[in-house]
Amino acid sequence: MPDFDLFQPQRQSVVGIGVIFFQKVRRMLNVIISIVVVQFGIKADLTSFWFSGSIAILFIGLLVIAVLTYRNFYFYTIGDAFIIEKGVFGREKISVPFERIQTVNINQNVIQRLLGVVGLNIDTAGSSTKELEIAALPKNIARHIQSYLMEHKSNNIIQEVGEFEELTSTTIERKALMELNLTDLVRIGLTENHLKTAGFLFAIINGYYWQFRDYFTVYTENILNDDASWMNYWTLTLSLIIIATFIGIALLSVIQSILKFYGLRFYCDQEGVKLESGLLKRAEYQIPENKIQLIKWSTNPLRKMVGYKTVVVKQASSIVLNDKSAIMIPACREKQLERILSNFFPEREKSEFQEYCAQTWLQFQLSFLFAVLPATVFSVLGYFEYQFFIVGIAWVLVALPLSIKFAKSMVLKSNKEVIQLNRGWIFPQSVFINYYKLQNIQFKQNAIQKRRGLAHLILHTAAGSYKMWQLDEKQAMEIYNYGMYKIETAEKSWM
Amino acid sequence: MNFENNALSIDQLPQIESIDFQKLNKEYLWMRITFMVSLYLVLVVSALIYSYFSDKFDWWLLPSIISFFLCWLLIVEIVGFKIKGYVLRDKDISYKSGWIFFSMVSVPFNRIQHTEVAQGPFERMFDLAKVKIYTAGGASSDISIPGLSDTEANQLKEHINALSSKHA
Numbered sequence: 001m002p003d004f005d006l007f008q009p010q011r012q013s014v015v016g017i018g019v020i021f022f023q024k025v026r027r028m029l030n031v032i033i034s035i036v037v038v039q040f041g042i043k044a045d046l047t048s049f050w051f052s053g054s055i056a057i058l059f060i061g062l063l064v065i066a067v068l069t070y071r072n073f074y075f076y077t078i079g080d081a082f083i084i085e086k087g088v089f090g091r092e093k094i095s096v097p098f099e100r101i102q103t104v105n106i107n108q109n110v111i112q113r114l115l116g117v118v119g120l121n122i123d124t125a126g127s128s129t130k131e132l133e134i135a136a137l138p139k140n141i142a143r144h145i146q147s148y149l150m151e152h153k154s155n156n157i158i159q160e161v162g163e164f165e166e167l168t169s170t171t172i173e174r175k176a177l178m179e180l181n182l183t184d185l186v187r188i189g190l191t192e193n194h195l196k197t198a199g200f201l202f203a204i205i206n207g208y209y210w211q212f213r214d215y216f217t218v219y220t221e222n223i224l225n226d227d228a229s230w231m232n233y234w235t236l237t238l239s240l241i242i243i244a245t246f247i248g249i250a251l252l253s254v255i256q257s258i259l260k261f262y263g264l265r266f267y268c269d270q271e272g273v274k275l276e277s278g279l280l281k282r283a284e285y286q287i288p289e290n291k292i293q294l295i296k297w298s299t300n301p302l303r304k305m306v307g308y309k310t311v312v313v314k315q316a317s318s319i320v321l322n323d324k325s326a327i328m329i330p331a332c333r334e335k336q337l338e339r340i341l342s343n344f345f346p347e348r349e350k351s352e353f354q355e356y357c358a359q360t361w362l363q364f365q366l367s368f369l370f371a372v373l374p375a376t377v378f379s380v381l382g383y384f385e386y387q388f389f390i391v392g393i394a395w396v397l398v399a400l401p402l403s404i405k406f407a408k409s410m411v412l413k414s415n416k417e418v419i420q421l422n423r424g425w426i427f428p429q430s431v432f433i434n435y436y437k438l439q440n441i442q443f444k445q446n447a448i449q450k451r452r453g454l455a456h457l458i459l460h461t462a463a464g465s466y467k468m469w470q471l472d473e474k475q476a477m478e479i480y481n482y483g484m485y486k487i488e489t490a491e492k493s494w495m
Numbered sequence: 496m497n498f499e500n501n502a503l504s505i506d507q508l509p510q511i512e513s514i515d516f517q518k519l520n521k522e523y524l525w526m527r528i529t530f531m532v533s534l535y536l537v538l539v540v541s542a543l544i545y546s547y548f549s550d551k552f553d554w555w556l557l558p559s560i561i562s563f564f565l566c567w568l569l570i571v572e573i574v575g576f577k578i579k580g581y582v583l584r585d586k587d588i589s590y591k592s593g594w595i596f597f598s599m600v601s602v603p604f605n606r607i608q609h610t611e612v613a614q615g616p617f618e619r620m621f622d623l624a625k626v627k628i629y630t631a632g633g634a635s636s637d638i639s640i641p642g643l644s645d646t647e648a649n650q651l652k653e654h655i656n657a658l659s660s661k662h663a
Contacts, residue, residue, distance in 0.1 A: 439632030443599040460632030487603045488586040
């Protein structure tokens with residue numbers, strides 16, 4: 001690397017001032033907008049002298065802070081730790097041992113792209129990830145730091161192999177397993193789970209509606225008072241609104257999928273997985289092979305029709321539910337999924353899978369919970385208002401088969417090395433875990449299950465826990481004992 | 496070279512269900528009962544004071560509801576105590592508990608992140624402590640073994656630490 005010494009304290013690129021400035025402005029804007037709206041309402045006079053004056057002062061203040069942030073920001077390495085010094089007025093020194101570094105990501109937002117730099121993000125197992133961010137670096141230097149950190153963090157393993165291994169690993173050009181083109185992106189957008197988005201939208205609009213209810217009632221009262229015609233009027237507009245909403249949602253999903261997944265390239269080999277994507281904000285994520293905890297795929301009816309599955313590669317993270325530390329491929333064809341799986345679970349084909357199904361009791365349980373119980377409520381309501389009977393019958397007709405199908409879809413498969421958990425009928429999903437990646441196993445059994453000889457089994461991994469419902473007690477114990485045996489005799493490290 | 500690679504059948508695996516678990520100290524049960532009864536007394540006294548000043552309930556109503564709950568909780572605690580237990584094997588430690596909701600977790604030594612000994616105020620009164628064992632598998636996979644004497648708890652912790660660094 002030409003004239004770049006990571007052992008001396010280094011500043012980032014000068015244009016970093018710009019990047020930091022815009023970061024601060026964006027953060028400040030959120031606050032300002034909400035204050036302005038709450039304080040003055042929408043009719044506030046934004047052109048007044050006081051307002052523009054204070055905004056100008058605020059901007060100058062932010063610029064000064066950005067310059068100070070830039071001036072006080074240093075990064076370097078000492079021994080086996082990466083160090084960041086920062087602070088505007090105070091001073092802070094963060095030191096991260098190489099071994100604690102999970103991943104080093106390079107990303108680029110619009111501003112960074114305009115200024116020709118990239119951001120470097122160092123992810124540790126801890127929760128304060130945002131703090132280890134270098135806002136602006138030339139791309140080659142960022143790459144250099146990234147490869148330096150990744151190399152040294154697994155130093156103790158590589159050292160024994162020596163130079164030869166390093167040479168080969170740098171000369172091999174990684175070949176992308178898959179790339180998505182524009183039609184793929186449109187398809188992804190169109191096959192998004194629109195019902196979920198619609199529900200989300202409804203919740204937001206509903207929230208706003210209650211806030212501004214008074215304005216609305218004035219408007220709607222006029223219509224409602226307009227006696228006979230309002231019924232027709234409303235059914236027509238309502239159906240139009242619903243259709244328009246769905247078209248809008250589909251369009252938004254397409255735009256979002258293009259923004260997020262444009263130029264997606266996915267690499268998958270012995271070194272791990274890597275994903276690049278994004279139109280305006282180019283992001284790059286990678287997970288080294290040994291950090292991968294499990295692979296999960298899911299799909300929905302629309303995606304199934306075009307033959308896509310959504311694949312998620314999960315790594316160990318301290319925040320279990322944080323999907324940010326996972327890599328998501330929105331559209332993966334069966335063949336590609338097969339290749340990913342055979343890459344990480346080479347043992348998958350080596351021995352026969354044995355199936356452990358959820359026992360019939362689960363069907364009763366789910367049918368009762370989701371069909372019989374609501375139906376009873378509807379019948380009680382139907383006593384007062386007969387329409388509820390019809391709703392109740394319709395509910396049972398839909399919920400009963402769904403519950404039974406769902407219960408039947410719950411299957412645990414296991415061979416000697418790999419465990420696979422399937423669930424879901426309309427929205428099927430499947431999780432693949434190597435036995436040696438498990439942290440521990442939990443056996444759960446309530447009083448009813450004990451009488452019926454059933455039990456739940458929970459597989460705890462460093463990337464989340466997965467529950468298998470209503471297994472036969474003996475089979476559950478069998479998997480439990482075998483799992484413990486596999487974890488305890490594992491030669492490979494789980495991370 | 497001494498190399499063995501025998502076929503392995505499921506029945507030959509060590510079976511956790513056929514092992515006798517180590518029961519917790521009797522003091523633990525007394526501690527729980529003391530805790531519940533003192534909480535009960537506080538609740539009953541406040542309920543009596545409340546019903547004295549308000550005319551909504553007869554004086555005996557709230558205390559009898561609370562007493563009913565106490566009886567139920569005591570039964571669950573006493574029966575549950577017989578089920579609670581832990582066992583140390585060569586390569587893992589297991590804990591089981593729960594009468595109505597039974598649960599058993601085994602943590603292999605090569606998956607332990609760290610351990611700690613904790614002691615609450617009631618536990619201090621009875622000279623008891625619990626050992627908490629953390630893994631990377633999230634909060635519900637961690638185990639906490641209560642009802643050990645203070646020295647037992649520290650010994651157990653040391654023992655686990657030694658084994659977990661050996662197996663790491």
